[in-house]
Amino acid sequence: MFGFKSFADKTEIEFTNGISALLGPNGCGKSNVVDAIKWVLGEQATRSLRAEKMEDIIFNGTEDRKALNVAEVTLTLENDEDLVQVDAPELSVKRRLFRSGESEYYLNNTPVKLKELRELFLDTGIGKSAYSIMEQGKIDQILSTKPEERRYIFEEAASITKYKVKGQEAERKLRRTDENIRQVESILSEVKRSYDSLEKQAGKTEQYHTLREQRFELERDLNLLKLRDYFEKKDKKTRNLEEVGKERNGIKTTIDSINEHLEENLDQVNTMENELNDSNKRLYGLTIEKSNLSSQLSMIHERVRELEDKIQQDKAQEHAINEKKSRLEKERDEKQKQIQDYTKRLTEVGENIDDFTQSIKTSEQRVSANEKEEKRLELENLDYDVQMSNLQQDLQHLTDDIVHELDEQLKKTSENMDEQKEARELLLESVQQLEKLISRQRQNYDDLASPADQGEAIAGILTRGLDELSEIHGTIAESFQRYSDAAPSFIEDFLAPEGIITRKREIDSRLLELRNNIENNRKLITGLAEENRSLQEKIREYRGTLQELLVNKERMKGQKDAVQSESDGIDQQINELDARILENRQKIAEDEGRLKGLEGRITELKKDKDELLKQESSLQKELQNLEKGISSRNKDLSKKEKELQKHMDQLGKVQARHETLQIELTEITTEMKNLYTNFRERYSRDLSEFEDSIYEIQHDTKTIREEIASVKDRLKSLGSVNLMAIEEFAEVKERFDFLNGQLEDLETAKNDLQEVTTQIRDESARLFLETYEQIKKNFHSMFRRLFGGGRGELKLTDPENVLESGIEIFAQPPGKKLENITLLSGGERSLTAVAMLFATYMVKPSPFCLLDEIDAALDESNVGRFINMLMEFANTSQFIVITHNKKTVAGASTLLGITMEESGVSKAVSIRLGTGETDETVRGYLDR
Numbered sequence: 001m002f003g004f005k006s007f008a009d010k011t012e013i014e015f016t017n018g019i020s021a022l023l024g025p026n027g028c029g030k031s032n033v034v035d036a037i038k039w040v041l042g043e044q045a046t047r048s049l050r051a052e053k054m055e056d057i058i059f060n061g062t063e064d065r066k067a068l069n070v071a072e073v074t075l076t077l078e079n080d081e082d083l084v085q086v087d088a089p090e091l092s093v094k095r096r097l098f099r100s101g102e103s104e105y106y107l108n109n110t111p112v113k114l115k116e117l118r119e120l121f122l123d124t125g126i127g128k129s130a131y132s133i134m135e136q137g138k139i140d141q142i143l144s145t146k147p148e149e150r151r152y153i154f155e156e157a158a159s160i161t162k163y164k165v166k167g168q169e170a171e172r173k174l175r176r177t178d179e180n181i182r183q184v185e186s187i188l189s190e191v192k193r194s195y196d197s198l199e200k201q202a203g204k205t206e207q208y209h210t211l212r213e214q215r216f217e218l219e220r221d222l223n224l225l226k227l228r229d230y231f232e233k234k235d236k237k238t239r240n241l242e243e244v245g246k247e248r249n250g251i252k253t254t255i256d257s258i259n260e261h262l263e264e265n266l267d268q269v270n271t272m273e274n275e276l277n278d279s280n281k282r283l284y285g286l287t288i289e290k291s292n293l294s295s296q297l298s299m300i301h302e303r304v305r306e307l308e309d310k311i312q313q314d315k316a317q318e319h320a321i322n323e324k325k326s327r328l329e330k331e332r333d334e335k336q337k338q339i340q341d342y343t344k345r346l347t348e349v350g351e352n353i354d355d356f357t358q359s360i361k362t363s364e365q366r367v368s369a370n371e372k373e374e375k376r377l378e379l380e381n382l383d384y385d386v387q388m389s390n391l392q393q394d395l396q397h398l399t400d401d402i403v404h405e406l407d408e409q410l411k412k413t414s415e416n417m418d419e420q421k422e423a424r425e426l427l428l429e430s431v432q433q434l435e436k437l438i439s440r441q442r443q444n445y446d447d448l449a450s451p452a453d454q455g456e457a458i459a460g461i462l463t464r465g466l467d468e469l470s471e472i473h474g475t476i477a478e479s480f481q482r483y484s485d486a487a488p489s490f491i492e493d494f495l496a497p498e499g500i501i502t503r504k505r506e507i508d509s510r511l512l513e514l515r516n517n518i519e520n521n522r523k524l525i526t527g528l529a530e531e532n533r534s535l536q537e538k539i540r541e542y543r544g545t546l547q548e549l550l551v552n553k554e555r556m557k558g559q560k561d562a563v564q565s566e567s568d569g570i571d572q573q574i575n576e577l578d579a580r581i582l583e584n585r586q587k588i589a590e591d592e593g594r595l596k597g598l599e600g601r602i603t604e605l606k607k608d609k610d611e612l613l614k615q616e617s618s619l620q621k622e623l624q625n626l627e628k629g630i631s632s633r634n635k636d637l638s639k640k641e642k643e644l645q646k647h648m649d650q651l652g653k654v655q656a657r658h659e660t661l662q663i664e665l666t667e668i669t670t671e672m673k674n675l676y677t678n679f680r681e682r683y684s685r686d687l688s689e690f691e692d693s694i695y696e697i698q699h700d701t702k703t704i705r706e707e708i709a710s711v712k713d714r715l716k717s718l719g720s721v722n723l724m725a726i727e728e729f730a731e732v733k734e735r736f737d738f739l740n741g742q743l744e745d746l747e748t749a750k751n752d753l754q755e756v757t758t759q760i761r762d763e764s765a766r767l768f769l770e771t772y773e774q775i776k777k778n779f780h781s782m783f784r785r786l787f788g789g790g791r792g793e794l795k796l797t798d799p800e801n802v803l804e805s806g807i808e809i810f811a812q813p814p815g816k817k818l819e820n821i822t823l824l825s826g827g828e829r830s831l832t833a834v835a836m837l838f839a840t841y842m843v844k845p846s847p848f849c850l851l852d853e854i855d856a857a858l859d860e861s862n863v864g865r866f867i868n869m870l871m872e873f874a875n876t877s878q879f880i881v882i883t884h885n886k887k888t889v890a891g892a893s894t895l896l897g898i899t900m901e902e903s904g905v906s907k908a909v910s911i912r913l914g915t916g917e918t919d920e921t922v923r924g925y926l927d928r
């Protein structure tokens with residue numbers, strides 16, 4: 001197994017002979033082994049495999065393992081006793097299923113179909129529905145309330161499953177054959193209808209074809225008779241034509257000889273006539289040339305006259321022109337004088353204009369200079385205004401400052417008065433002290449007798465006096481400082497050159513100066529404006545005069561130009577007259593040249609004319625000679641022509657006869673051709689095919705026509721004919737014959753099948769009865785052995801109809817009434833089923849048998865009996881028992897443990913019983 005249900009890994013289990021017990025805890029995968037065997041043998045019912053859909057049998061993973069995509073089970077069986085009819089010692093059946101749904105079966109590694117596999121195991125006791133696999137569910141099936149459902153065990157044991165399958169197949173075939181026969185019969189009856197109708201139509205069509213053939217032959221003969229007629233006519237005409245041809249050739253020969261003679265003479269006459277023609281042409285040419293010369297001469301004379309007239313006219317014209325020219329020259333001189341006058345006047349006016357223009361320009365320059373000066377003065381005044389307003393502002397500030405300073409100084413001065421007073425008093429006091437000191441010092445000095453004797457005392461007095469003096473001096477200096485500090489000095493400050501009052505005075509004088517400036521400027525501006533006004537007035541006047549002068553000048557210019565253009569016009573006319581005089585003179589010279597040329601030409605032409613006159617007289621002589629020769633030859637020719645005409649008339653008649661005959665022959669040929677063509681078109685055959693029999697036709701045209709009419713009547717009386725009827729009938733007939741053949745084959749097959757079915761049924765019934773009787777006997781004894789007494793009975797529900805009859809089981813455990821199995825206990829039911837199983841085994845043991853927990857419901861003593869029985873059969877069959885019962889396990893020769901060491905994944909462990917050690921292992925295992 002690989003990937004089958006919980007057997008994720010590849011697992012191989014070898015079942016030894018005798019009884020093998022499959023052990024293991026709940027859910028470890030024991031029943032999966034049974035499922036695997038059922039599955040590999042072709043089980044299709046997912047319910048029976050305990051799955052919802054077939055895919056569920058593939059290992060679908062655990063917490064630690066991924067699901068697999070394929071499940072595979074191989075069952076290997078010995079084939080020693082020719083279990084199945086395969087020439088091999090071993091039989092290996094393999095089934096594989098992919099998650100995608102693909103399924104494969106192999107027999108000894110060769111792909112096989114499921115049907116082949118099933119057929120192989122029929123009647124071997126192995127198979128999905130046989131008795132080799134006994135599960136709890138199967139027991140229920142054996143003991144089911146429906147007696148018909150148990151039949152399969154008996155049939156398998158009686159080896160009639162195969163027959164049954166064959167019988168079923170034969171019956172299926174029979175039903176199919178019946179169905180086919182019915183279908184063929186219905187088609188046949190339909191085909192028969194068209195068969196009959198087409199058969200009739202085909203007869204009529206054949207008759208139609210015969211008549212058409214007859215008509216064709218008659219019409220063909222009619223055509224052949226016509227053809228014969230044409231052939232005869234054609235021969236006759238051909239002969240006539242030959243004769244007329246000969247006659248025509250004779251006449252033609254005579255005509256040819258006359259023609260030859262005529263041609264010779266005619267050639268001579270022609271040559272002479274040609275010569276005559278040439279001479280005539282030349283003469284004619286000379287006449288034309290002569291007349292040309294005459295007309296040329298008269299034309300030249302005419303031209304000479306014309307030229308002489310023209311020269312005369314031109315000369316007269318020149319004289320007139322010269323007169324007109326001298327008139328014009330006079331007129332032009334007058335105009336020139338006028339022009340000079342105008343030029344002089346124009347120069348004077350121009351000078352006036354220049355003077356005025358200059359005056360206007362000078363005045364304008366002066367006006368603009370004045371305006372500029374006005375502007376400058378105004379700007380200067382503006383600047384003065386600005387300066388004034390700034391100074392007035394400064395003056396305002398200064399006045400404010402003076403008032404403020406004065407306030408301050410006055411305030412300070414009042415404070416200093418006390419200080420001053422104090423300082424003056426101190427000063428007075430010091431002065432008084434000084435006065436005192438001076439008087440004391442004077443006293444001291446007066447008091448001294450001799451200053452030389454009292455030097456030291458004087459020095460002392462002097463020193464002391466000096467000290468007092470310096471002390472008083474310090475006091476006076478200090479007092480004076482205090483006094484002078486307290487004295488008001490701001491007036492001086494105000495009046496100092498950099499003082500505030502000085503500055504005010506400066507501003508005032510500056511303001512006055514500015515005002516004067518502005519006033520002066522204003523006066524100047526007024527003067528300038530006044531001057532400009534008088535200048536403008538003058539300019540206006542100048543301009544008026546200038547305008548007039550300009551107009552005058554223009555008018556004068558116009559007049560001068562007019563006179564000039566008149567004078568130019570006269571010049572132009574004089575020039576033109578000069579040109580005309582020149583042109584006239586040229587013309588006269590040219591005409592005179594031409595006149596000379598023409599006179600030369602007249603001399604030449606007169607010479608040519610004389611030459612022509614000479615040629616003309618010699619040609620006229622030549623012509624007279626030729627005309628004489630021609631008239632003598634022409635007389636001979638007309639005689640011969642008359643002779644020729646006679647023969648030509650004869651030839652015409654013979655030729656006409658010849659042509660008529662040819663036309664007649666062509667007509668006959670055309671008609672024959674038409675006859676062939678019409679025949680081909682009408683009958684699609686060639687009339688020439690039948691020409692060989694043209695002289696074998698016995699009947700005349702009239703008889704043939706009558707026969708054709710009668711055939712036509714008969715064709716008409718046939719009415720409408722299905723032309724395809726013969727082919728259609730052949731087709732239908734083929735189909736009809738084929739279907740008839742098939743029907744016969746089907747009926748033979750049906751008979752054969754019926755016979756086979758009867759044989760199978762008979763044979764099956766015989767075999768079934770035989771086996772049934774044996775199993776019935778065995779069941780009774782097995783029942784007694786398993787139950788330790790009692791009675792077990794089997795009964796056919798319909799003994800008359802053995803092959804459909806159900807089988808009823810009656811069981812009477814020891815000491816109980818014979819009763820229907822539905823009333824038995826679970827254990828009793830298991831035992832009864834086991835009895836049935838063994839009863840069957842006695843008749844036909846299957847090579848192996850799987851028993852899945854069928855001992856579950858049995859008590860200790862019954863398990864014992866069950867085991868004993870199993871051991872008995874273990875010689876003939878291999879038993880694999882799934883059980884939880886220790887007694888059953890003890891009866892087995894091999895123990896097969898299924899574990900789930902890895903959760904969710906089953907694993908097989910095999911333990912063969914025999915040595916004590918192994919027993920220990922088993923015991924340990926069982927204890928676990």
Ligand SMILES: Nc1ncnc2c1ncn2[C@@H]1O[C@H](COP(=O)(O)OP(=O)(O)OP(=O)(O)O)[C@@H](O)[C@H]1O
Binds near residue numbers: 004026028030058060
């Ligand atoms: N497709 C599958 N993939 C993996 N595990 C599966 C699959 N199908 C069934 N199983 C597992 O197989 C186990 C059932 O095994 P089985 O019925 O053979 O047990 P058992 O040994 O006969 O148990 P018990 O003694 O109870 O009858 C369940 O645990 C189930 O999950």
